[in-house]
Amino acid sequence: MPSEEFIVTPWEVEGHVDYNKLMLLFGTQPIDDELLARFQKLVGEIPLMLRRQVFFSHRDLDWILDTYEAGEKFVLYTGRGPSGQTHLGHLMPWMFTKYLQDVFGADLYFQMTDDEKFLQKDELSANATRSFSYDNCLDLIALGFDPEKTRIFLDTEYVKTLYPIALEVAKRITFSAARAVFGFDASANIGMIFFTSMQSAPAFLPSILAGRNVPVLIPCAIDQDPHFRIARDAAPKMGYYKPALIYSRFFPSLLGMDKMSASLPDTSIFTTDTPEEARKKISNAFTGGRPTAEEQRRLGANPDICPIYDLYLFHFFEKDEDVAKLYNAECKGGNILCGEDKQRLIKIVVDFVKEHQRKRRQYLDKAREILQVG
Ligand code: TYM
Numbered sequence: 001m002p003s004e005e006f007i008v009t010p011w012e013v014e015g016h017v018d019y020n021k022l023m024l025l026f027g028t029q030p031i032d033d034e035l036l037a038r039f040q041k042l043v044g045e046i047p048l049m050l051r052r053q054v055f056f057s058h059r060d061l062d063w064i065l066d067t068y069e070a071g072e073k074f075v076l077y078t079g080r081g082p083s084g085q086t087h088l089g090h091l092m093p094w095m096f097t098k099y100l101q102d103v104f105g106a107d108l109y110f111q112m113t114d115d116e117k118f119l120q121k122d123e124l125s126a127n128a129t130r131s132f133s134y135d136n137c138l139d140l141i142a143l144g145f146d147p148e149k150t151r152i153f154l155d156t157e158y159v160k161t162l163y164p165i166a167l168e169v170a171k172r173i174t175f176s177a178a179r180a181v182f183g184f185d186a187s188a189n190i191g192m193i194f195f196t197s198m199q200s201a202p203a204f205l206p207s208i209l210a211g212r213n214v215p216v217l218i219p220c221a222i223d224q225d226p227h228f229r230i231a232r233d234a235a236p237k238m239g240y241y242k243p244a245l246i247y248s249r250f251f252p253s254l255l256g257m258d259k260m261s262a263s264l265p266d267t268s269i270f271t272t273d274t275p276e277e278a279r280k281k282i283s284n285a286f287t288g289g290r291p292t293a294e295e296q297r298r299l300g301a302n303p304d305i306c307p308i309y310d311l312y313l314f315h316f317f318e319k320d321e322d323v324a325k326l327y328n329a330e331c332k333g334g335n336i337l338c339g340e341d342k343q344r345l346i347k348i349v350v351d352f353v354k355e356h357q358r359k360r361r362q363y364l365d366k367a368r369e370i371l372q373v374g
Contacts, residue, residue, distance in 0.1 A: 006258075009182060010223050011120060013259040019056060019222075019249060026225045028057045028247060038065050043103040049096045049248070052323070054314050057222060059232070060244035067215045068104065074215040075206040076100055077243070079111035079199070082132035083121055086139040087268035088349075089221075089251030089260035092314065096248070097219045098143050101150070106217075108145060109202045110152040112137065112371065116199070119191040130156065134367040139271050141370055142359035152371050155198055165201035165208065169234045170194060177233065181226045199224075200231035203243035213241050222247040223259075251314055252307040256286030271360065275350045282308070282346045288331070289338035300334040303327050308341055316348045 006015030008022060023030060031053070036046050042065065049055045064074050078097050080090065101108050114129035121129075133154050140152065155162060178184060178193055206214040218228060225247065232242040250259035253267035260268045269278050288306035290296040303309035309331060317323045330336035363370065 008223055010226055013223055013250060013261070015258070017250065017258045022222060023057050026222070026229075028059055028222070028225060028245070029061075031056055031058055031061065031246075035061060035065075038062075042068070047096070047099055048318070049092070049099070049314075051320070052313055053249075054092065055096060055219070055246055055248045057247040058245055059228070060242065061217070061246055064215055064217045064244045072215060074104070074106055074217050074244075076106045076108040077111070077202050077206075077216050077218050078108070078220055079113060079202070080133075080136050080140070081113045081117045081120075082129050082136045083117040083124060084132060084262040085270040085272050086136050087251075087260050087262055087270050088311075088315070089268065090136075090262075091139065091143070091271070092251050093220045093248055094140055094143055095315075096246075098145055100217070100219060101146060106149070107206070108150045109205060110140060110150065111199070111202050112152065112154045113195075113199060115155040115191070116195050119189060119195055126156070130154070134371060137367045137371045138360045138363050139356070141363045141366075142271075142356055144359075147370075154371050157371075161205070162198060162201040165204050166194075166197035168204075168238050169200045169231065170197040172234045172237045173197065173230055178230065181229055196227050196230045199227045200234060203228070203231045204235070204238065204240050207240050213239075215241055216243040217246060218243050219246045220248070221250055223250070252310045254281055254285040254307055256305070256307060269349060269353065271353060271356050273353060275354065278350050278353055279346050282342050282349060285342065287338040287342075293337055296337055297334045300332040301338065303331040306331070308338065308345055311345060311349070316345065316352070 006017045007013065008017060031050060035058070036050060039046050039050060068074060076097055078093060097108060100106060112133040114126070114133050117124055117129040117132070118126050137152060173196070175193065178196060182196070184193060203216050203218065206216055225245065228243060228245055235242040252258060253260050253264070254269070255267050257267060262268060266281060266284070269281060273281070285307055287308050288302035288304065290299060290301060303326070309326065312326055313323055317326070330341070
């Protein structure tokens with residue numbers, strides 16, 4: 001989706017993303033106070049990722065809550081394109097999905113699009129995307145999803161179930177619609193043009209399996225919206241509910257761009273990083289600091305452009321008071337230097353990654369079993 005300053009598609013995020021403008025471009029809605037109040041009423045709190053506007057936009061979330069209040073359970077659907085190791089940005093939507101699974105008791109369908117990544121990345125073989133799928137699956141399971149309520153599937157294996165649904169979608173989407181949504185040009189391979197039907201398919205799977213219309217809520221970052229515009233277009237033509245969406249911002253790049261990106265390793269902390277790798281990347285990260293310590297103490301720094309601040313905000317400070325103190329007194333007030341702030345974050349991130357790796361290891365032998373193949 002081109003605009004003057006930034007581009008957001010499922011395969012490319014470039015420039016400085018203006019999220020308000022993006023909502024207008026995509027036609028999604030902000031998560032407003034009324035919706036937050038409904039969360040408060042339904043689950044007894046406003047979860048961190050909503051009150052800090054990490055998840056900030058939606059399509060039909062109000063309808064999902066209406067149906068839930070009316071006694072109809074919704075199903076969650078999200079996924080991963082296995083093109084490499086998982087980074088902390090990928091974990092954000094999955095952690096929020098886990099939260100939603102817990103508080104709403106929802107079933108989860110999780111799609112591993114090894115087909116997508118094979119088609120998209122010249123350098124990746126089919127074997128490589130498959131083997132990343134098994135590896136990425138460990139990250140998902142390590143977050144503690146309820147195995148009774150979670151179905152994880154690999155596209156190239158689960159194709160017998162997904163393909164008939166994808167065909168129904170594909171038949172209803174013209175090339176010109178796909179080109180307008182994704183910006184394909186004549187050099188796009190024809191697999192990529194079809195692929196969106198595969199990502200749409202699981203949005204209808206719960207209805208097909210249940211033999212009746214089932215509401216589906218998809219938590220993910222907003223880069224995936226183009227796929228779900230296609231799915232929502234096709235839904236009424238196929239006789240299904242349109243899937244609802246809840247969208248997050250991008251977990252920022254450590255180098256100051258807008259998105260932690262697996263293809264640029266120095267922008268990201270991977271769940272498989274050693275403590276030393278994580279330490280080095282955070283030490284080298286961009287910050288909103290001043291050129292000298294003296295200036296920083298006198299003038300304060302700028303948290304609004306700082307990925308280190310964002311990491312605390314998005315995840316690593318649980319208490320809102322700690323975030324407010326960092327933003328105002330420590331950072332803007334010039335009472336902390338970026339070096340000290342980074343040291344504190346390194347400790348927290350290294351502990352988090354170590355603990356995640358410990359949980360991940362428990363499932364090493366089980367990935368193939370967990371990743372449903374047929
Ligand atoms: P993928 O593998 O690019 O990303 C997996 C999930 O992580 C989100 N994401 C991020 N979130 C926050 N900050 C970031 N820096 C960041 N980078 C990626 C993505 O939005 C996604 O939610 N085609 C998909 C796989 C997929 C899928 C789905 C995703 C299949 N079905 C349904 C969401 C919902 C993909 O390649 O995601």
